[in-house]
Amino acid sequence: MSDLLERLRDRGWRLTAQRRVVAQVLDGDHVHYTADxxxxxxxxxxxxxxxxxxxxxxxxxxxLGEVLEVSTDGRAKRYDPNARHAHQHLICESCGTIRDVHPAGDPLGSLPDAERYGFAISGVEVTYRGLCPDCAKARA
Known part of the structure; x- marks a missing residue:
């Protein structure tokens, strides 16, 4: 479960009824809803x-950096409350389902120095794509 409400309270962010409801909707595991x-x-x-x-x-x-915007191949932006825990995304190419994944190893460490071209790298985004079980079954 994300700790979004707790993080917002700790920041002293004014939690109006409307803000609280939006935060409640976003709270949970593997939450990647569109604004609509x-x-x-x-x-x-x-x-x-x-x-x-x-x-x-x-x-x-x-x-505030408390929610991530996730954009996928021309689809509507999705919002991810799991902003404080390093993770990557696994996206179904058919239905657009998104799951948080935590691959082993450091993705930054897999980029050789020669391929960094002098960049001071601040972050890495890796997106895994494929078919979810339901879409794979439908195509079979």
Whole structure:
């Protein structure tokens, strides 16, 4: 489970009812919802929450570094609350399902010095692609 609500409280971020609901929707393992999905789920908890409030809150959370924006091949951006734990993503090429994965080893360490071209590297993003079990079964 992500610790998003706890992190926001620790930061002293003002948790209005709307912000709290967005954070609650984002809390959990392997959460990668689009803004529209977040809005639909938030409305179930707080019917008066507006789409603009959800978008603004997501923008603030991304700016704070508490939520990651995940973009995949022209699909809608998804929001990942697992911003504090190093991980990579496994994406289904058919349905777009995203799972957090934690491969062994250091992906930065696998880049030889000669391939760094003098860059001071600040991070690594690795995306694994394939078919989820449901999509693989449907294609069989």
């Amino acid at each position: 999905e977040i809005h639909a789920l938030a409305v179930e908890l707080l019917p008066e929450i507006s789409r603009a409030t959800v978008y603004n809150t997501l923008g603030e959370l991304v700016t």
